[in-house]
Amino acid sequence: MGLLRPEALDADELTYRIFGLGLDSTPWRVEDVIASGSFTRDAKRAELAWKLASRGYYAEQAGLVAAATLAVQTEDTALRFSLATAVSDEARHADAFYHYARAVGGEPEECQEMVEPLDEGLTALPYLGKALVHTMLEGFAADEFLLLRQVFADDPLGRLYHHIRHDEVRHIAIGMNYLVRESRTPEGRAAWHEHGEGWIETGLGLTGLAGVARWLGGLTGREPAEVHDWFLHRHRIRLRAVGIETAGGGDVT
Numbered sequence: 001m002g003l004l005r006p007e008a009l010d011a012d013e014l015t016y017r018i019f020g021l022g023l024d025s026t027p028w029r030v031e032d033v034i035a036s037g038s039f040t041r042d043a044k045r046a047e048l049a050w051k052l053a054s055r056g057y058y059a060e061q062a063g064l065v066a067a068a069t070l071a072v073q074t075e076d077t078a079l080r081f082s083l084a085t086a087v088s089d090e091a092r093h094a095d096a097f098y099h100y101a102r103a104v105g106g107e108p109e110e111c112q113e114m115v116e117p118l119d120e121g122l123t124a125l126p127y128l129g130k131a132l133v134h135t136m137l138e139g140f141a142a143d144e145f146l147l148l149r150q151v152f153a154d155d156p157l158g159r160l161y162h163h164i165r166h167d168e169v170r171h172i173a174i175g176m177n178y179l180v181r182e183s184r185t186p187e188g189r190a191a192w193h194e195h196g197e198g199w200i201e202t203g204l205g206l207t208g209l210a211g212v213a214r215w216l217g218g219l220t221g222r223e224p225a226e227v228h229d230w231f232l233h234r235h236r237i238r239l240r241a242v243g244i245e246t247a248g249g250g251d252v253t
Contacts, residue, residue: 004077012181015078018173022085025170028163030096033156039104040155049157050105052148055115056097057108059141060164062115064090066122066134067171073127076181082174089167096160104157121206128182128191129199135175136203139238142168143231144212151219172238179242196244207231 010016040046064087071083101108118137122130145165152158182188209231217224 002075004075004080006077009077009081012078015082015177015181018170018177019078019082019085021170022082022089022174025085025089025167030092030099030160033096033159033163034100034103035156036159037154037156040152045152045155046104049152049155050101051109051111053097053101053104053157053160054108055111056164057094057101058112058115059118060090060094060097062118063134063138063141063171064094065119066130066137069122070127070131070134076178079174079178082177086167086171086174089171093164093167096164100157100160118206121202125199125202126191126195128188129195129202131175131178131182132196132199133203133206135172135179135238136200136235137206138168138171138175139235140207140209140212140231142172143234144216147216147220147227176238176242179244183243192244200239200244204235 040049067083067086067090071080071087074080074083098108122133125133142165145161145168149158149161149165152161183192209228213228213231214224216222217227220227
């Protein structure tokens, strides 16, 4: 691992501001969140909450490893420092889901195999593709948490999703800011034109969106197609914000 000189750390005002938001983010304690209300009394919903927290424990660990890997491999000083705050966030998220799972249903369910494809899919990508797909996955997770926060609004799990989603939105900003800056370079622009469409398809495949939409449609009382389109709409808005026109694959406009 190479250590990076500080000249570029605060060269871009917005980039440095995003890093500062990670340093100054409002702290919260999982113990306080769990104690802030009563668990659902419905046995089926309690089991679902336990399963979701179990999955969250492993998924947040996967996010931690991905952010740490990106931090080690980059030569972008500002990105490395920002990702370090994301690594810390993900550790707190995993710990929070672990404590909630134990409180509502006992030791987390053994479900790490559900997130192993994420690690394998990211590992196979070059750095820019890995950064793009990781940012995409953070975006889909934040959108999923928005719906789950509503589903469990009467349970401490809903408040956990609220706090964790707040951090995930900042992680999306970290990734999007890097993608914008990298796409301005000749190398980055050439990579988008050559590989961007494939990277986006890889990211969409890793989300398992069709199954997620059916499941969340059942939970929220919405049509699965409506949920599916809602996710894709928000995804496209994020990509367009960094100059990626999805109608033309991975090309940068």
